[in-house]
Amino acid sequence: MQTFTRDRFTWLAYALLGYFAYFQAAPGPLMPFIRGELNLSYAAGGLHLSAFALGMIGGGLSAPRLASRWGRRAVLWGGAIGMGLGALLFVAGRHPAVTIAGTLVMGGVGTLLLVMIQATLSDRHGAQRATAITESNMLAILCAGLLPLLVGLFEGTPVGWRGAIYA
Numbered sequence: 001m002q003t004f005t006r007d008r009f010t011w012l013a014y015a016l017l018g019y020f021a022y023f024q025a026a027p028g029p030l031m032p033f034i035r036g037e038l039n040l041s042y043a044a045g046g047l048h049l050s051a052f053a054l055g056m057i058g059g060g061l062s063a064p065r066l067a068s069r070w071g072r073r074a075v076l077w078g079g080a081i082g083m084g085l086g087a088l089l090f091v092a093g094r095h096p097a098v099t100i101a102g103t104l105v106m107g108g109v110g111t112l113l114l115v116m117i118q119a120t121l122s123d124r125h126g127a128q129r130a131t132a133i134t135e136s137n138m139l140a141i142l143c144a145g146l147l148p149l150l151v152g153l154f155e156g157t158p159v160g161w162r163g164a165i166y167a
Contacts, residue, residue, distance in 0.1 A: 004131045009124060013117045014136045016080055020113050021140035023087045025147040026165065027052055027103055030091065033161045038096055047096075048103045055107025063115040072116050079113025086110065091165045 027048050035045045059079075066075050082105060089102030121136060122129040147164055154163030 002128065004125070004128050006132075006135075007124075010121065010132060013121050013132075014139050016076070016113060017117050017136045018139045018143035019080065020083060020110055020117070021144040022147050023083050023106060023165075024052075024110060025144040026087060026090065026106075029148040029151045030161065030164075033155075034090075034099055038094070038099070040096060044096055047100050048090075051100045051104040052107035055104040055109075056111045059108040059111025060115065063112050066112065067116065067119070072120055075112050076116035076120070079109045079111070079116060082109030083113055087165050091162050 031045050031048060034040065034048070035042070063075065070078075086102045086105030086107075086109065089105060090099050091102075093099040093102055117136065118133065121132040125132040150164040150167060151161050154167070155161045157163065159166070
């Protein structure tokens with residue numbers, strides 16, 4: 001049996017999946033703060049999560065075409081940058097249209113990042129792809145669990161709950 005080797009790209013892919021998972025976990029724990037600041041109903045708050053899901057569907061459907069046209073590398077980095085920008089729109093927006101648009105962007109381009117990570121890890125590690133994907137998902141779980149902890153930690157500071165995103 002061949003030894004599993006984690007090269008620089010593998011570690012980068014793991015980190016990017018952790019980054020994706022961290023921001024993917026954001027809408028739920030942050031929604032009470034957004035709803036409170038913008039005086040939103042539960043239904044309006046729920047639109048954020050629906051927009052994220054809709055974005056994920058669009059991102060998943062468009063990923064193969066975008067990768068064919070622009071290449072996986074460009075789509076991967078575009079997804080990473082877009083996920084961060086969407087998160088900033090979500091937490092910095094002062095109007096529901098902006099915060100909902102932020103979650104739509106997070107879901108759409110974040111899914112591009114997710115798809116490119118899984119595809120490139122699978123291609124790079126071939127028969128050992130299960131190891132790479134399992135390890136990357138373990139880090140993703142840890143990062144997704146970190147966000148609610150940081151929200152609670154930052155809420156009690158002058159930075160406030162937004163510090164969990166800005167961190």
